[in-house]
Amino acid sequence: MKILVGYKRVVDFNVRIQVKPDGSGVVTDGVKLSPNPFDEIALEEALRLREKGIAEEVVVVAIAPADAQPHLRNGLAMGANRAIHIVSDGPVQPLTAARALLKLIEKEQPGLVLLGKQAIDDDANQTGQMLAALWQRPQATFASELAIDGQVARVTREVDAGLETIEIDLPAVVTTDLRLNEPRFIKLPDIMKARSKPLETLPLSDLGVEPGDFIAAGQHEPPPARARGVMVDDVAGLVDALKQRGLV
Amino acid sequence: MSKVLIIAEHLDGQLNPSTAKCVSAAAKLSPQAIDILVLAEQADAIAADAAKIDGVGTVLTVSRAENAQPLAAILAPQVAKAADGYSHVFGPSTTFGKDLMPRVAALLGVGQVSDLMEVIDAHSFKRPIYAGNAIVTVTAPADAPVIATVRTASFPAAGSNGSAAVQALDLDVELPGHTRFVELKAGKSDRPDLQTASRVISGGRALGSGEAFKVIYSLADKLGAGVGASRAAVDAGYVPNDMQVGQTGKIIAPELYIAVGISGAIQHLTGIKDAGTIVAINKDPDAPIFEIADIGLVGDLFKILPELEAAL
Ligand SMILES: Cc1cc2nc3c(=O)[nH]c(=O)nc-3n(C[C@H](O)[C@H](O)[C@H](O)COP(=O)(O)OP(=O)(O)OC[C@H]3O[C@@H](n4cnc5c(N)ncnc54)[C@H](O)[C@@H]3O)c2cc1C
Ligand SMILES: Nc1ncnc2c1ncn2[C@@H]1O[C@H](COP(=O)(O)O)[C@@H](O)[C@H]1O
Numbered sequence A: 001m002k003i004l005v006g007y008k009r010v011v012d013f014n015v016r017i018q019v020k021p022d023g024s025g026v027v028t029d030g031v032k033l034s035p036n037p038f039d040e041i042a043l044e045e046a047l048r049l050r051e052k053g054i055a056e057e058v059v060v061v062a063i064a065p066a067d068a069q070p071h072l073r074n075g076l077a078m079g080a081n082r083a084i085h086i087v088s089d090g091p092v093q094p095l096t097a098a099r100a101l102l103k104l105i106e107k108e109q110p111g112l113v114l115l116g117k118q119a120i121d122d123d124a125n126q127t128g129q130m131l132a133a134l135w136q137r138p139q140a141t142f143a144s145e146l147a148i149d150g151q152v153a154r155v156t157r158e159v160d161a162g163l164e165t166i167e168i169d170l171p172a173v174v175t176t177d178l179r180l181n182e183p184r185f186i187k188l189p190d191i192m193k194a195r196s197k198p199l200e201t202l203p204l205s206d207l208g209v210e211p212g213d214f215i216a217a218g219q220h221e222p223p224p225a226r227a228r229g230v231m232v233d234d235v236a237g238l239v240d241a242l243k244q245r246g247l248v
Numbered sequence B: 001m002s003k004v005l006i007i008a009e010h011l012d013g014q015l016n017p018s019t020a021k022c023v024s025a026a027a028k029l030s031p032q033a034i035d036i037l038v039l040a041e042q043a044d045a046i047a048a049d050a051a052k053i054d055g056v057g058t059v060l061t062v063s064r065a066e067n068a069q070p071l072a073a074i075l076a077p078q079v080a081k082a083a084d085g086y087s088h089v090f091g092p093s094t095t096f097g098k099d100l101m102p103r104v105a106a107l108l109g110v111g112q113v114s115d116l117m118e119v120i121d122a123h124s125f126k127r128p129i130y131a132g133n134a135i136v137t138v139t140a141p142a143d144a145p146v147i148a149t150v151r152t153a154s155f156p157a158a159g160s161n162g163s164a165a166v167q168a169l170d171l172d173v174e175l176p177g178h179t180r181f182v183e184l185k186a187g188k189s190d191r192p193d194l195q196t197a198s199r200v201i202s203g204g205r206a207l208g209s210g211e212a213f214k215v216i217y218s219l220a221d222k223l224g225a226g227v228g229a230s231r232a233a234v235d236a237g238y239v240p241n242d243m244q245v246g247q248t249g250k251i252i253a254p255e256l257y258i259a260v261g262i263s264g265a266i267q268h269l270t271g272i273k274d275a276g277t278i279v280a281i282n283k284d285p286d287a288p289i290f291e292i293a294d295i296g297l298v299g300d301l302f303k304i305l306p307e308l309e310a311a312l
Helices: A037-051 A066-078 A094-108 A127-135 A188-194 A235-244 B018-027 B044-050 B072-082 B095-108 B211-223 B231-235 B301-311
Strands: A002-006 A009-011 A033-035 A057-064 A082-087 A112-116 A139-149 A152-159 A162-169 A172-176 A199-203 A216-221 A230-232 B003-007 B033-040 B058-063 B088-092 B112-116 B118-121 B124-129 B134-139 B146-150 B165-168 B179-186 B199-203 B226-229 B256-260 B277-282 B295-298
Touching: A002 A037, A002 A094, A033 A037, A033 A066, A037 A057, A037 A066, A037 A112, A037 A139, A037 A172, A057 A066, A057 A094, A066 A082, A066 A188, A066 A199, A082 A094, A094 A127, A094 B095, A112 A127, A127 A139, A127 A172, A127 B072, A127 B095, A139 A162, A139 B072, A139 B095, A152 A172, A152 B095, A230 A235, A235 B277, A235 B295, A235 B301, B003 B018, B003 B072, B003 B095, B018 B033, B018 B088, B018 B146, B033 B044, B033 B072, B044 B058, B044 B165, B058 B072, B072 B095, B088 B095, B095 B112, B095 B146, B112 B124, B199 B211, B211 B226, B211 B256, B211 B301, B226 B231, B277 B301
Parallel strands: A002 A057, A002 A112, A057 A082, A082 A199, A112 A172, A139 A172, A230 B295, B003 B033, B003 B088, B033 B058, B058 B165, B088 B146, B112 B146, B199 B226, B199 B256, B256 B277, B277 B295
Antiparallel strands: A009 A033, A139 A152, A152 A162, A162 B179, A216 B134, B118 B124, B124 B134
């Protein structure tokens, strides 16, 4: 089985996001970019399936501007066999990403597509579900456990009510939650090895997909600030403060 | 004029309060009609509850054995079909809505507005990005249905004095068999539900064990509060995943939130920013949680919590 892994490049989760003074977006110049944390989990899961002999090949895919090659090399260093860089001029929206991934699926015929449950920049949480719909295949979102047995996957999902288990026929789309696994660290020799692994570049337009501005982003603003509160010295002070606010 | 269809969320025959919150969001559009769609094995009792939500015109029901569990692959084609004639289709931004609505949007060939937090006009909305560190105004095309998930913490539940009509819907759609429900392990709790509780107490990594969470539960019971946790506490196995508060857990807006032994990482704060009053108890005076807390107390939680419980 071949596994296709979504591997988006995003602003690192430790960066303190600043909205540009003119509200046209957030400051991304000079900030650290990293693989989306959920996508590292997706890649880790794919690698484990390969190590168990369930998958033969792991392919990482990013739809990103031309300067994202080192990002894809990163995925190769972590252990992917191949990388596909779908080159876009700017960021693409989830429906565009889903349409592009579908074109790739038609070419690559994977048995499983592993994506993150959400990209931590747009926080959209859409691409996997959209891809599964367009592909007319099952989806198992927010996975915290994945077991594959032949042509069926059993997936435990983190839902508001607890843990839900479903069974899906493959091929299918699975999106990862944080507790699915802990991604491995990349070792120096693997970075060297990654340099000679295949990295294919493919302009988005070659896939016949037009980037659509389905949900147009306008003005950005910082979130409303909460006023700094009071510090109390002891439990009595805390109880007083709560009483003053009518909370106890 | 707008016509809004809201997808009801329910579990074990109970309507989830997220549905009435979606109705509040829809009402901001001043629409011509707000209808609710109930997809269930037996939709009648749930529909009767939905019919009481203020401002609802018609509750549409589809009762089918396949709808016994909320599987997106099964529900989405039905929603896409029922969406015909509506300008807006809203679902809650809970795991139910997040799973379902993008599948519906893709079937309809449109984008989706995730986590709608404010309505500006029929096609413009505000939503958070970057874990709530920026708010962006987005515009959906005027010539296509608007599919959105509603950030439930941003809207109060609509009242329950309504009496909408209930109407069974006959949707002629073929449903796939490729997705099957196996089981739901629900974190059974007698405490108030996190997402609707007016008071919530959360514990973090500082608790150190599941056993130690007893001090949190005990205070929660005294206050009639729901109990949450940071991701670190969930990852460490102290408490189940459904208690996680934050960017990738539950986004909540209680009147009172008490964070105990939680440092205040942005991913956690994004889940509690809409709380009325935030209380932080942490032994580190420089913990970031104090930057947004309304009331802060520096000290050892294991000393403070029993004292606090006794003082209340
Ligand atoms: C993509 C992504 C998504 C995430 N989503 C979430 C999310 O949804 N929710 C979430 O919570 N986190 C989330 N996180 C994790 C987040 O970044 C933090 O790691 C996490 O919130 C830390 O949890 P904590 O505050 O309990 O632990 P810590 O950061 O370790 O803080 C423990 C605190 O307890 C205090 N303390 C220790 N002992 C005592 C004592 N005896 N008495 C009083 N205080 C004490 C310490 O001073 C410290 O401030 C996410 C991270 C990523 C990368
Ligand atoms: N540009 C992209 N390149 C690669 N993968 C992507 C891209 N956009 C979305 N994805 C995948 O879809 C997931 C969900 O993204 P989103 O719907 O934007 O929250 C991500 O975690 C990725 O796995």
